[in-house]
Amino acid sequence: MRKGGSADFAAIADISLEIRAGEFLAVVGPSGCGKSTxxxxxxxxxxxxxxRILVDGEPVSGPGLDRGVxxxxxxxxxxxxxxxxxxFGLEAKRVPRRERRERARDYLSLVGLDGFAGHYPHELSGGMRQRVAIARSLAFDPGVLLMDEPFGALDAQTRELLQEELLRIWQRTGKTVVFITHGIDEAVYLGERVAVLTARPGxxxxxxxxxxxxxxxxxxxxSSPEFARHRxxxxxxxxxxxVGGGPGAEVRPAPHAEGEVVHV
Known part of the structure; x- marks a missing residue:
């Protein structure tokens, strides 16, 4: 994958990865390695x-309601x-108004925002806004939830609370989650598996x-020994x-054909 600009450069290359249905995959890597790409x-x-990218065997050609971001x-x-x-997303799916309201309230409750349905974003804390964003992505029932450093702008205490909340939601809904993060502790705490990317090209x-x-x-x-070992x-x-691994660092063989990202 190459990104344009004054000079083209490779953002990520030769990535082959299978993401299992219902798993929580965290992705970490050096700054600029192509995680967000x-x-x-x-x-x-x-x-x-x-x-190519496949979701349930079908090629991805653009945004879709099967994936929430x-x-x-x-x-x-x-x-x-x-x-x-x-x-908002339910309107795009033309869900009837009464069902939209019920489902929205259910998902606000799921993320711990009972009593805040009528509040505007400027009336909510950063952590509460992110809960609304998560509820919005879950409400239209995507098969895959894609999260790009969603807790990066929050203070440490709020971040840990939302990590616990996200685990609870994942365990309850069974969604497939791909979670991008800079934090090693966050990746270990949340991920069933952690994909480590090399320096650019990732x-x-x-x-x-x-x-x-x-x-x-x-x-x-x-605080467990297992956590410390994985970290x-x-x-x-x-x-x-x-310290200099970069593009020449050892890369382990990928399990699928070159350039294929598969969710099954």
Whole structure:
């Protein structure tokens, strides 16, 4: 995949990745390695120069209601209330008004915003706005939820609370989630697997399977030895890139044909 400008450059290259239905995949990598480009490709917001993206075996040719996207900067409509923002995607699907209202209230409740349906974005905190954005993406029932550093602009305490909330929502809905992040701790806490990208052009360096105690329990899994072990493994992979791995770094063989990103 190449991005235009005064001079073309390769943003990502030779990425082959299978994302299983219902899994939570986190993606980390050095700054500028093409993480957001990868998400744009999956969302149909960018067209690959080579290769293809498949969702349930069908090629992605543009944005679709089978994929919901949550960005870092909320992207809420300021003239709409929280409920009206959540209803926005349902209007595109021509869901009847009464059903839209019920579904919007259900999803606002799911993200912990009971009682805030009539509030406008400027009346909500940053964390609450992001909850509205998540509810909006979930309301039209996409099969895949694509999240581009959605908690990056939040303070540390709010970020951790929303990480816990997102895990609860994922476990309840069974959605497939692809989550872009700069944070190693965030990737380990959320992801069943963590895809580590190389420096630009981004390639899959390794996909790490994360096995932790019950993340939804009362214990703080971030303090567990398993968490520390996975964090160190991913930090070591990224450190290799930061100290000069770059395009010449070792890249492990991909499981599918060149340039193919598959969701099954």
């Amino acid at each position: 990868l998400l744009d490709l999956l969302g149909g917001l960018t067209t690959p120069t080579t290769g 949550v960005f870092q900067q909320y992207a809420l409509l300021p003239w709409r209330t929280a409920q009206a923002n959540v209803e 390639r899959i360096k390794e996909v790490v399977t994360v096995e932790l105690p019950d993340r939804g329990g009362d214990a703080d899994v971030r 160190h493994a991913i930090w070591s992979l990224l450190r290799d890139e930061a």
